[in-house]
Amino acid sequence: MVNASTPAGSESSRPAPSTPQQRLDTLPSMQQRTGSNARGGHDSGGLPKGEGSASDASQLPARKALVQDLNFFYGSFQALKNINLPVYDKRITALIGPSGCGKSTLLRCFNRMHDLYRDSRYEGRILLSPEGVNLIGPEMDPIAARLRVGMVFQKPNPFPKSIFENVAYGPRLRGMSKKSDLEAEVEKALRGAALWEETKDRLQSNAMKLSGGQQQRVCIARALATTPEVVLFDEPTSALDPIATQRIEELMRELCERMTIVVVTHNMHQASRVSHFTAFMYLGELVEFNPTSKVFQNPDKKLTEDYITGRFG
Amino acid sequence: MTQHSQGRQPSNDPSPASTGDAGATQPKSQSPPPAFAGRVAVSAGRRAFERIVESGMFLAAVSSVVLTVGIVAMLLWESIGFFREVSLGEFLTGTRWAPTFEPSSYGILPLLCGTLLTSAVGLTVAGLVGTTLAVWLSEYASYRVRETLKPILELLAAVPTVVYGYFALLFVTPLLQLVMPNLPGSTALSAGLVIGIMIVPYVASLTEDALRAVPNSLREASFAMGATRFHTAWRVVLPAAFSGVTSAFVLAVSRALGETMIVAIAAGMQPRLTFNPLEPAQTITAFIVQITGGDLPRGSTPYRAIFAAGLMLLMLTLVFNILGHWLRKKYREAY
Numbered sequence A: 001m002v003n004a005s006t007p008a009g010s011e012s013s014r015p016a017p018s019t020p021q022q023r024l025d026t027l028p029s030m031q032q033r034t035g036s037n038a039r040g041g042h043d044s045g046g047l048p049k050g051e052g053s054a055s056d057a058s059q060l061p062a063r064k065a066l067v068q069d070l071n072f073f074y075g076s077f078q079a080l081k082n083i084n085l086p087v088y089d090k091r092i093t094a095l096i097g098p099s100g101c102g103k104s105t106l107l108r109c110f111n112r113m114h115d116l117y118r119d120s121r122y123e124g125r126i127l128l129s130p131e132g133v134n135l136i137g138p139e140m141d142p143i144a145a146r147l148r149v150g151m152v153f154q155k156p157n158p159f160p161k162s163i164f165e166n167v168a169y170g171p172r173l174r175g176m177s178k179k180s181d182l183e184a185e186v187e188k189a190l191r192g193a194a195l196w197e198e199t200k201d202r203l204q205s206n207a208m209k210l211s212g213g214q215q216q217r218v219c220i221a222r223a224l225a226t227t228p229e230v231v232l233f234d235e236p237t238s239a240l241d242p243i244a245t246q247r248i249e250e251l252m253r254e255l256c257e258r259m260t261i262v263v264v265t266h267n268m269h270q271a272s273r274v275s276h277f278t279a280f281m282y283l284g285e286l287v288e289f290n291p292t293s294k295v296f297q298n299p300d301k302k303l304t305e306d307y308i309t310g311r312f313g
Numbered sequence B: 001m002t003q004h005s006q007g008r009q010p011s012n013d014p015s016p017a018s019t020g021d022a023g024a025t026q027p028k029s030q031s032p033p034p035a036f037a038g039r040v041a042v043s044a045g046r047r048a049f050e051r052i053v054e055s056g057m058f059l060a061a062v063s064s065v066v067l068t069v070g071i072v073a074m075l076l077w078e079s080i081g082f083f084r085e086v087s088l089g090e091f092l093t094g095t096r097w098a099p100t101f102e103p104s105s106y107g108i109l110p111l112l113c114g115t116l117l118t119s120a121v122g123l124t125v126a127g128l129v130g131t132t133l134a135v136w137l138s139e140y141a142s143y144r145v146r147e148t149l150k151p152i153l154e155l156l157a158a159v160p161t162v163v164y165g166y167f168a169l170l171f172v173t174p175l176l177q178l179v180m181p182n183l184p185g186s187t188a189l190s191a192g193l194v195i196g197i198m199i200v201p202y203v204a205s206l207t208e209d210a211l212r213a214v215p216n217s218l219r220e221a222s223f224a225m226g227a228t229r230f231h232t233a234w235r236v237v238l239p240a241a242f243s244g245v246t247s248a249f250v251l252a253v254s255r256a257l258g259e260t261m262i263v264a265i266a267a268g269m270q271p272r273l274t275f276n277p278l279e280p281a282q283t284i285t286a287f288i289v290q291i292t293g294g295d296l297p298r299g300s301t302p303y304r305a306i307f308a309a310g311l312m313l314l315m316l317t318l319v320f321n322i323l324g325h326w327l328r329k330k331y332r333e334a335y
């Protein structure tokens, strides 16, 4: 039932220390590093930018984005408080925490979705590698940010257009108009979203007619068609049944070989199944950031442990 | 995982308890019949009232149907009288409309032409201005601007069409004559333009409602792909609101085809078989006004012609309504 490549069953074998190690042996020094800077983030902020030093490069995955001293306000309400968080390249970072703790708010900072609404204000930096532009800086064009950072939403939201037009939306937006180019791009994206076999014979039918899981994969294909560097998933499976959920989770694991993923999830099992790193948030603050196995086996903070053992939330 | 299955077990426990509760309430629900019967007795008067209201509403519904059928029957009856004297072929294919001249001629095509011409000009204006206004109100304007402008817009719809007619004759035509000095004093163009201005509020208001009904998740999806506000509005929101926008246009078509005062005042009362909007024209409605205002004896052929013309107009409106209904059904969105 569970994808064998993910350390899924590891929770049941909780006392055995060998299970988390399997995951961690590619990143041996992660525990101390991120463990020590879960809150302050000074350490990660001080890491050499391009992962310059040889020892760092061998121990840590390259960093794709770095959230520094991020505060976010809805009018006068501060929804995010001094967030410091690294996002590693070609890894899946999960954001967990009780409802209303600011997971979606944090996620939507990366692609400047808050700019669509009045009275939102960012403070701090989200630096995107390799060149280190500040995604939330006033000089950054939100559209330029969205061209590099894609998003998949909680509720599947395909456009009421054909499957083809849904997936071709991004490429068209970027000026692609030749039919053969678009067709190639759409096929590539649908294959990437594991939807090509199911839909290749009915690309012209309306995407709204598909099942919920298929609709969500159309949305993933739509995001992939523009080859984003980072893809944000906001509870992508909360509206889906278990089988559709499993397919999306497998898909995310495949995708992270090519791109960086940040996923908000309400479901701790999902976080433990799919993610490499987990950030636990509470009341707008980042409580703990660590490799997923550490968060679920041996969290640094008492609050994290209380949450993952179901004592609140 | 273990903690969770433990957490779930207690949550299973309350369910037998609740079924036990349901069992306990069952005998209770058998005891109150007397109280229940009492309540029926109290509400007997209310039930009579209910029946009166119900039959009143039924009568209202029936009378609207009866009225519609009656109007159509009257149109048909008088038209049959008309078609005894003028052949249907001449009526539908004749190119000269001159009921009050000698020799008289009853070809509807010039009137049809005038009607379609002024409506087309009007719909072009209303379509462009109304849709743009609706998109701006719905996608760009702030909440406060929208809430101030919409009532004003709806107020514009309350201006009597006579006023619009004189606006066309005394303001729009002279304005057009500044640009085109050879323009006649009455043209299909100025009447059509003002018809357009008259229906802008309807199109804008209904289209705006349709646009606002499009779920925000679609806008967010488009923005997240890197689309601009403009691209999102025209490529996602407007197509997604297609069926609502179609409804707005069906209403606009009906209003334009049936518009009477503006064309009677500003279009020139001259039936001509032309699609040139720079010439005077007469519409079906303007002809009907002309004859009804004159002193032709009832029952004469020119008098009966207004019913045949009216029937024609009804058919035309019906065709556009059916077309709109079909389009709406074909492109119905279910988000």
Ligand SMILES: Nc1ncnc2c1ncn2[C@@H]1O[C@H](COP(=O)(O)OP(=O)(O)O)[C@@H](O)[C@H]1O
Binding pocket: A074, A077, A079, A097, A098, A099, A100, A101, A102, A103, A104, A105, A106
């Ligand atoms: N548009 C908004 N305006 C004001 N407050 C908001 C808005 N959206 C979310 N919030 C508040 O911000 C906090 C974080 O919300 P959110 O990020 O959606 O939480 P999560 O995704 O973790 O459930 C909540 O207290 C919520 O009430």
Ligand SMILES: [Mg+2]
Binding pocket: A103, A104, A105, A264
């Ligand atoms: Mg959320």
